[in-house]
Amino acid sequence: MNSMGQTFDRFLNTLAAWALALIWILPLAYAVWTAIHPAAYEARFELFAPLTYDNFVKAWEAAPFARYFLNTFILVTMILACQFFLCTLAAYAFARFEFPGRNVLFALVLLQLLVMPDILIVENYKTMRLLDLVDTIPAIALPYVASGFGIFLLRQTFKTIPKELDEAARIEGSSFLGVLWRVYIPLAKPTYLAYGLVSVSHHWNNFLWPLIVTNSVETRPVTVGLSVFSAIDSGIEWSVINAATLITSGPLLIAFLLFQRQFVQSFMRAGIK
Amino acid sequence: MLKSSFLKAVAATALTVSTWASAHAVDLQFYFPVAVGGSAAETIQELTAEYVAQNPDVNIDAVYAGSYQDTVAKAITASRGGNPPQLSVILSVDMFTLIDEDLIVSFDDYLTSEEDKEWLNGFYQAFMENSQTDGKTYGIPFQRSTPVLYWNKEAFKEAGLDPDVAPATWDEMVEFGKKLTKKDDSGNVTQWGVRIPSSGFPYWLFQGLAIENGVILANSEGNQTNFDDPKAVEALQYLVDLSTKYEVMAPGIIEWGATPKAFFEGQTAMMWTSTGNLTNVRDNAPFEFGVAMLPEKVQRGAPTGGGNFYLFKGGSDEQNQAAVDFVKWITAPEQSAKWTMATGYVAPRPETWETETMKQYVEGFPAVLVARDQLQYAKAELSTYQNQRVTGIFNDALAAAITGTKTPEEALKEAQQQADAILTEYR
Numbered sequence: 001m002n003s004m005g006q007t008f009d010r011f012l013n014t015l016a017a018w019a020l021a022l023i024w025i026l027p028l029a030y031a032v033w034t035a036i037h038p039a040a041y042e043a044r045f046e047l048f049a050p051l052t053y054d055n056f057v058k059a060w061e062a063a064p065f066a067r068y069f070l071n072t073f074i075l076v077t078m079i080l081a082c083q084f085f086l087c088t089l090a091a092y093a094f095a096r097f098e099f100p101g102r103n104v105l106f107a108l109v110l111l112q113l114l115v116m117p118d119i120l121i122v123e124n125y126k127t128m129r130l131l132d133l134v135d136t137i138p139a140i141a142l143p144y145v146a147s148g149f150g151i152f153l154l155r156q157t158f159k160t161i162p163k164e165l166d167e168a169a170r171i172e173g174s175s176f177l178g179v180l181w182r183v184y185i186p187l188a189k190p191t192y193l194a195y196g197l198v199s200v201s202h203h204w205n206n207f208l209w210p211l212i213v214t215n216s217v218e219t220r221p222v223t224v225g226l227s228v229f230s231a232i233d234s235g236i237e238w239s240v241i242n243a244a245t246l247i248t249s250g251p252l253l254i255a256f257l258l259f260q261r262q263f264v265q266s267f268m269r270a271g272i273k
Numbered sequence: 274m275l276k277s278s279f280l281k282a283v284a285a286t287a288l289t290v291s292t293w294a295s296a297h298a299v300d301l302q303f304y305f306p307v308a309v310g311g312s313a314a315e316t317i318q319e320l321t322a323e324y325v326a327q328n329p330d331v332n333i334d335a336v337y338a339g340s341y342q343d344t345v346a347k348a349i350t351a352s353r354g355g356n357p358p359q360l361s362v363i364l365s366v367d368m369f370t371l372i373d374e375d376l377i378v379s380f381d382d383y384l385t386s387e388e389d390k391e392w393l394n395g396f397y398q399a400f401m402e403n404s405q406t407d408g409k410t411y412g413i414p415f416q417r418s419t420p421v422l423y424w425n426k427e428a429f430k431e432a433g434l435d436p437d438v439a440p441a442t443w444d445e446m447v448e449f450g451k452k453l454t455k456k457d458d459s460g461n462v463t464q465w466g467v468r469i470p471s472s473g474f475p476y477w478l479f480q481g482l483a484i485e486n487g488v489i490l491a492n493s494e495g496n497q498t499n500f501d502d503p504k505a506v507e508a509l510q511y512l513v514d515l516s517t518k519y520e521v522m523a524p525g526i527i528e529w530g531a532t533p534k535a536f537f538e539g540q541t542a543m544m545w546t547s548t549g550n551l552t553n554v555r556d557n558a559p560f561e562f563g564v565a566m567l568p569e570k571v572q573r574g575a576p577t578g579g580g581n582f583y584l585f586k587g588g589s590d591e592q593n594q595a596a597v598d599f600v601k602w603i604t605a606p607e608q609s610a611k612w613t614m615a616t617g618y619v620a621p622r623p624e625t626w627e628t629e630t631m632k633q634y635v636e637g638f639p640a641v642l643v644a645r646d647q648l649q650y651a652k653a654e655l656s657t658y659q660n661q662r663v664t665g666i667f668n669d670a671l672a673a674a675i676t677g678t679k680t681p682e683e684a685l686k687e688a689q690q691q692a693d694a695i696l697t698e699y700r
Contacts, residue, residue: 039557043538062312121346125354134356207339212347215302215336227339232473233418233549233579234309234617235533 035243042238055243062240063225064217065247072221075137075210076200082145083199084192090146091154092180096166106155112148121212128213135215144203150195157191158184190266197256197263204252222248299595301333301588304361306344306580308416309549309616316615324602331595341580345370348585352376357585359596365403365581366656366664368411369495373658377583379409383597392601399577400621402653406493412581413600414621416612418547419575419644419651420481422568423554426561428453428464428542439543439565443485443511446543446568450521453542466521468541469512470529475671476655476664477576478545481567482508484574484652490667495657496699500667501682501689508570509674509681517677525676533557547578548644552617555638564640566647573650579618610634619644657692658699666691 034042035056041049059065093099094106124143125134133139161184169179185192207223214220226248229241256263303321307313314337321335338344341364348361357376371377384393396404396414404412426436432452440446450466457463469478476490483490488504491497499505515522529546536544537558545567554562567575582600584593602608609625612618614634619641625631626645635642657663670688673679679687 040559043534122350122353125350125356129354129356208343208346211339211343212350215334224337224339227343228307228314228337230340231307231309232340232530233547235546235550235553236530238534 031242031245034239035246037239039237039239055239056247058240059229059244059247062244063228065222065225067217068220068222068225069251071137071219072204072223075140075221076203078137079141079144079203080196080199082141083147083150084196086146087150087154087195088180088185090151091158092184094151094155095158109148109151113152117143118208121209124209125213134213135219137219139213140206140210140219140221141203143209147199150199153191153195154188157188161187193262193266201252204249298330298332299591301331301360301592301596301599302358303333303335303596303599304338304344304348304358305335306338306341306362308341308580309618313616316612320603320608320611324599328598331599333599349374349376352585352587355587357587359585359588359592360600361583361585362415362580363583365400365412365414365417365577365579366654366660368403368406368581368583369656369658370660371583372406372411376586377411378586378593379411380413380584380597380600381409383584383594384410395622395624397621397623397648399648399651399653402493403577403656404581406495412583413604415580415582415600415604416616416618417577417579417581417621418549418618419577419647420478420545420567421548421575421643421647422543422545422565423536423550424543424563424565425536425539425558426563428539428560432542436561437563439563440568441565442568443570447515447519447521450515450519450543454521462523464539465523465541467515467543467545468522468527468532468535469515469545470527470532471512471671471675472526472529474529474664474668475526475675476667477578479509479512479671480576480652480655481545481574482512482570484576484650485567485570485572486511487571489652490655491653491657493653494699495660496696498657498663498667498689498692498696500670500692501685506682506685509671509685511570513674513677513681516675526672548619548641549579549617551638551640551644555640564643566643566650573647575647575651576654577648577651578654606631613641617641619648657696659695662695663692666695 033045036051036053037049038052038054090109094102094109120143128134128139128142131139131142133142165183165187166179169183174182204221205223206221207227210221211224211227214224226244229237229244231237305314305317318335321333325331325333336358338347338361344361345363345367348358348363351357352374363371380393384390393410399419400414400417401410404410404414422439424439429436429449432449434449434452440449446467453464453466454462455464471478480490483505486504486508488499488502488508490499490505516524523541532541532544532546533550533553535541536554539560551564566573582604584596588596603612604622606622606625606628607630609620609622610628610631613620613625613631620626620631626635655664655667666688670679670684674681674684
């Protein structure tokens with residue numbers, strides 16, 4: 001009876017997992033279907049419909065995607081590098097040092113999590129103009145480099161690392177930064193990986209702020225290229241839009257598939273602690 | 274970009290005269306949205322480059338700014354951030370919002386000569402309704418459209434109707450629709466009679482019905498709406514009846530973006546949608562189709578739509594004058610014809626239709642004339658102060674009536690009350 005109950009339970013679990021997975025994959029499957037078939041098959045699903053790569057060619061030619069990809073790549077790398085640097089130092093300070101005003105400062109960092117970045121668009125624009133950075137890639141990146149979420153996540157991780165390891169390293173003569181570099185960072189690797197994934201995918205997909213603060217092809221990311229296809233006045237070409245969507249999200253999808261085991265594991269480990 | 278500035282540098286060192294010219298060149302920044310597929314962005318860039326080549330004393334940086342909504346967000350942010358563009362194309366209905374935000378200046382200060390005034394009168398009156406208020410001109414029509422009725426001639430033939438005659442009245446549309454609605458053996462509809470999309474911005478096509486029934490939804494000062502006018506209620510009742518009473522249109526909210534596709538696939542025999550779709554329909558409809566004016570109730574009627582040029586605050590007089598000169602050039606017949614053919618927008622000046630290029634285009638594609646001829650009956654698109662909020666309220670009311678959660682009368686009465694509450698401070 002008990003074992004039968006367990007089998008049934010397991011069956012339900014598997015069923016639910018499959019159902020969720022199907023719902024999740026459907027939009028992607030539809031995107032692939034429309035992208036590789038002529039426009040006439042957008043809503044007709046025939047197994048032997050003719051295949052074509054015209055949609056990809058059309059999409060690629062509709063905007064300077066090569067340059068946009070380079071810009072996006074520079075952008076996400078720049079943001080991630082700065083975030084790792086700043087968040088690590090800040091999190092280390094909050095996790096392991098006593099200094100006056102620490103709690104107030106940390107509360108301020110947490111407060112940042114509650115503020116929607118979109119509200120600050122005008123203020124950020126003013127700052128960028130003051131720094132004479134409008135229409136540059138750093139202007140897109142700067143408002144995001146001091147990430148409250150990153151600081152919080154790393155602080156929590158650093159706090160879980162046994163103090164004994166820290167003390168042992170100190171006795172061996174390691175400096176504060178040496179301890180950070182040799183003890184804390186290596187042990188927090190899964191957190192870095194998980195945070196990196198979230199950050200990269202968020203900034204890869206960010207649209208409004210980059211559109212507003214940049215003006216030229218030399219600085220704009222792929223999402224701006226993608227927006228050319230939202231043609232509400234003239235009828236939407238799903239096949240071309242989906243081809244373009246696959247092109248722009250392709251690198252992320254491939255990266256995720258390649259590293260998915262590491263990602264999932266690091267999320268689990270980062271979460272369990 | 275780099276290449277062109279390099280060339281400019283070479284030219285500058287070669288010719289002292291051009292050194293002088295480029296040193297005194299006026300710099301303009303110009304934001305434009307793209308709401309039609311294909312190469313609209315390229316066409317604007319090309320036209321701008323052509324103008325700059327002809328006028329070495331002006332530099333224009335044409336900046337693609339996303340959809341209409343993105344463009345207005347970008348223009349407002351840049352203005353507040355102290356870096357406004359000199360010119361931008363933005364929806365004509367955003368005029369009151371931009372005035373309210375104190376971001377734009379009227380064109381009148383830069384159009385002082387008799388000739389200039391003559392030029393201003395050379396636009397179709399229907400397009401100017403959304404461009405002027407309080408006797409001042411804030412917008413110059415550029416990428417403007419209007420909805421029309423498309424019909425599938427083959428489906429008409431099959432239903433025993435004359436394939437060359439579109440319904441001319443509301444009653445005819447119902448009558449034709451009944452003949453065109455086809456059901457399979459189990460009673461499921463395989464082809465609807467008509468499709469009036471209602472997702473996203475239902476107010477636009479509904480406005481067609483309202484104008485046909487003789488009611489204007491907002492005054493030209495942008496501070497008073499007539500949502501609960503009995504004629505508006507009647508128009509909404511007709512729209513609801515198309516699905517519920519006459520059963521010639523699919524029930525519920527009908528997707529705007531999927532409408533042309535449904536027409537191509539034969540899921541509907543007629544559709545109401547923008548003239549911006551003309552090229553799309555011509556290229557993709559696998560059957561012969563016709564284009565007609567929207568049917569009439571007490572009169573013909575349609576709203577206008579699309580974007581105008583706006584002149585932003587913050588530029589020097591020299592910049593503004595240069596911007597106005599550019600607007601004059603790009604709306605001149607030859608450029609305007611090029612733009613119309615590339616995009617499907619309705620050329621906003623009668624003289625454009627007199628050019629040879631345009632005449633040839635019309636000969637090959639007479640359907641484009643329908644939109645032009647409908648302009649004499651067209652009225653301004655719904656636009657008020659606090660436009661986003663007011664049209665939002667109105668859209669919700671329409672959706673409530675279409676989905677049957679409220680009666681048309683209730684829904685419109687509530688919408689009117691809410692709109693009044695917002696607009697009283699502007700009266």
